[in-house]
Amino acid sequence: MFVFLGLTATATPYLVVYYAEQWLTEQGVPDPEIASLSLNPFTGVVVAEGIDVSAPGKPASVGEVAADIEITELFSGRLLMADLTLSSGEILVSRSERGWSAGGLTFGTGQDGGATEGSQGGGLPVGLNHVTLRDVEIVYEEPERIVDLSIDSLDMGPFATWAPDTPTNIDMEGEVLGAPFTIDGEVLPLAAPVAVQAEVDIKNFDIPKVAAVPSGSADFSGSIDLLVPEGSVELDIDGTAALKEFQITPASREISISAATFEQLAVQLAVNTRAGIFDLGHIDISGSGPVRIVDTTIEPTVDRTIEFDRAQIQQTDGGAAVVTISGAVKEGGQLNISGTIDPQTFNTNLQLDVDGVELPGLSGYLPGYAIERGRLGLESSIGVDTRVLDVTNEVVIDKLLMSSTGEEEGDPVEGIDMPINLALDLLKDGDDRISLEVPVGGTLDDPNFGIGDAVRTAMQGALRKAAIGVAATALQPFGAIVLAANAAGKLTRPRFEPIEFEPDQTVLTGTALEYVEKISELMQKRPNLTITLCGIATPVDNAEDLSLLADARRGAVVERLVEGHGIPAERLYECKSSVETTEEQAPRVSVML
DSSP states (O other), X not given: OHHHHHHHHHHHHHHHHHHHHHHHHHTTOSSOEEEEEEEETTTTEEEEEEEEOOBTTBOEEEEEEEEEEOHHHHTTTOEEEEEEEEEEEEEEEEEETTEEEETTEEEEOOTTSSOOSSSSSSOOOEEESOEEEEEEEEEEEETTEEEEEEEEEXXXXXXXXXXXXXXXXXXXXXXXXXXXXXXXXXXXXTSSSEEEEEEEEEEEEEGGGTSSOSSOEEEEEEEEEEEEOTTOOEEEEEEEEEEESEEOOOOOOOXXXXXXXXXXXXXXXXXXXXXXXXXXXXXXXESSOEEEEEETTSSSOEEEEEEEEEEEEEEOTTSOEEEEEXXXXXXXXXXXXXXXXXXXXXXXXXXXXXXXXXXXXXXXXSTTEEEEEEEEEEEEEEEEETTEEEEEEEEEEEEEEEEEOSOOOOOXXXXXXXXXXXXXXXXXXXXXXXEEXXXXXXXXXXXXXXXXXXXXXXXXXXXXHHHHHHHHHTTTTTOOEEEEEOTTSOEEEEEEEEEEOOTTOOSOOHHHXXXXXXXXXXXXXXXXXXXXXXXXXXXXXXXXOHHHHHHHHHHHHHHIIIIIHOOOGGGEEEOOOEEOSSSSSOSEEEEEO
C-alpha cells in the first residue's frame, strides 16, 4: 500500500506534465513556456508562473495560474479542476467551427454542441467547478469583430466541455471596449447557441466600436436574456437605457430582437439611411426621457427633441409590427404615430398626426427662406410598398411669417416660378391659416433619393401649386389666370384677366362691376394678398388725353374696392398707366398679383 502511494506521488507530477504537453501539442502550441511549476500530488494543487501558451497570431500569457486538479479524473482521460485562478494575464479568445480557443488552446465541440470526449479534432475535455480571474485582459475575436475585455475580477462556474448545457454562474467586474460594467447571472458559454441570463450595468459604451454607426454611446442597467445562434442575435432587455449622440448609417447586418423595454430612454438620433433586415418581436419605450432627432441632410440642420409618453412596437404572427407612439415635441407640439411596419420587407402603413409644432427651426426644408413664425398641424398617411414611398399629407399652417434669404433655388413648378411669399399670400385665409395637401413619393433604392430632398421639393411644389389653384379659380367665372412672362420669356408672376371698359368710359358697369366684386371677395378671404392695377387706353378711345383716361379707369377700380368694400388702400398698388397703339385688345385695367 505504501509502495503504491509512493509510486502515485512520484508519478503524478509526470502524469500532469505528460497530459499538459500532449494537450498543448494537440492544440498547436508551438513553443509553450512555463517559468516555474509546483505540484502537490496528494492534493492536486498546481501553481504555475510565467506561462506563455501562445500560438501564431493567438497570444496567451498569464502571470500566475493556480489549479486544484481532481487527480482521479486524469485517469479517465479528462481534466477537471475544482478551482482555477488566473491573475495578471493577456489572452486572445476566439470561436470557430472547431469550438472555442484561448490563445493556442482549443476546446472543441461536436456538431450537436456537446464536447467531443476524445482528442480527435476536439482537444482534451476540460471541466471547471470554479474559476477566478483577477486583472486579466481578454480580447474576444470573431470574423468582422474584436472585443477588448479587461477583467478586474471574475468568479464563474461550474462548466465543462462534456456538459455544455449546464448553467454557469458568473459574477464579473471590468471594462469592455473601455466602458465599465458589472455582470451577475448565468451563462451557457459552451452551448449552441451561447446563452446569457444576467443583471447588467454598463456606462458610456462606445457604440461605433461594435456597430457601423458614426457616433454614439450608451448606458444600461437592467436584465438581459441573450441567445446567439449562428449568424444572428436574439435579445430580451428589461431595464433603463440611455443612448447619447447616437447616429445610424447604412447597414446590412441581420439582427433579431425578441423583446426590449427601455424606461426613461434618452436618445440623440440622426437618421438618413436604409436599415438592414430586422426580425422584431416587441419594443416598449416608456418614461419621460427625450429623443433628439437631427436631420443633417439639409441646411440649416433640423434639430427636434421629443418627450415620449409611450412608444410600443409589437410584431404580430403575420410578421408585421404594430406601432403605437405618442409624445410631445419639446420645442412645441404633439406627436402621435400608429400603424404597421413589416421588418422584413419594410412595407409600411402608418398614420402620423402632428399638432402645434413650431416652424422656425424647420427653415431648412424651404431653401432660400427663413421661417420667422408659424405652427404646423399635420395628418400624414405613410405607405411603403416594395420600397416605393407614397405619402399623403394634410397640412395646416397657422400664422406663417417668412423672409427671403436671397438664395432661393429650385425649378419652376408647372412652368410658374412664383415667389413663395406670393404663394403664401394667396393661401392664407381670414384666420391667417394655410391648408394644403403635400404628396411625397420616391423609391428608397434610388441612390439619389433622400427624404429631406423629397420633403423640401414637395413642400415648395405644394405651396406653389395650391396658390396657382386659388388664383385660377377664385374669380371664376369672370377672371381666368394668365401667365405673365418676363423679358427673358420665363413665366413668373400670374395675372388675372383684365377688367374691360367700353371705349371712352371710366364707369364700372355690368360684367366689369361683377368682376370687381369677385376681386373684393378674394382679397377679403386672403387678407395678406396685394394686387397691382394698371389703367390702359387703346386707339378705340377718342379722349384728348388717353393717359388721363387710363388713370381714371384705374381710379374707378381702386375707389370701388376701397370705398365700396373696405379694402385697405395700402393693399392696392398702382402702376404707370399706358396707351397702346393697336386695337387688338379692349380698353381695360390689368390686375396682377
